Amino acid sequence: MPGATAIFAVESFCLLCMQYLFFILAVLTGVGISVQSGVNSSLRHALSNPVLAALISFGTGFFALVAVHLFSGNPTPTADELRQINWWKWTGGVIGACYVTTVIISVSKIGPANLLSLSVAGQLIAAVILDHYGLLGFQSHPANIWRLVGVALIIAGVVFVVKN
Known part of the structure; x- marks a missing residue:
């Protein structure tokens, strides 16, 4: 079945391309984190307050994500669905806040x-x-x-x- 072989080859190529796309996105995310640390550190110095700088960083990120969610067409879970989620799955934001605040405080020091x-x-x-x-x-x-x-x-x- 030559046609089936060609289709399999195209599908394999597409999967490989997608994998490389995600590799490129991961590298770009790393670049973004480096830039973000400088931007947040500059905000900290402008405000003289690392926690407020982190709050503003998370606040702007929050509004950006709300906009993306609203335009994505993905359904919003119900209150009952949200209550079903294990407690530890809610800690990502706290961990992220600790990370961003630590970066804001540390980047100008080290x-x-x-x-x-x-x-x-x-x-x-x-x-x-x-x-x-x-x-x-x-x-x-x-x-x-x-x-x-x-x-x-x-x-x-x-x-x-x-x-x-």
């Missing part, structure tokens, strides 16, 4: 390269642990030798970035 390299190392270590054990609803991806070498190389990179 610099963006030090801050973000340490942050990325922490994220990667946590991600490998979450993946390995399948925590928080993630599918399990065992921590093989390549992943551990990758983490070690990231840590080595952090040492080089942070060392003055």
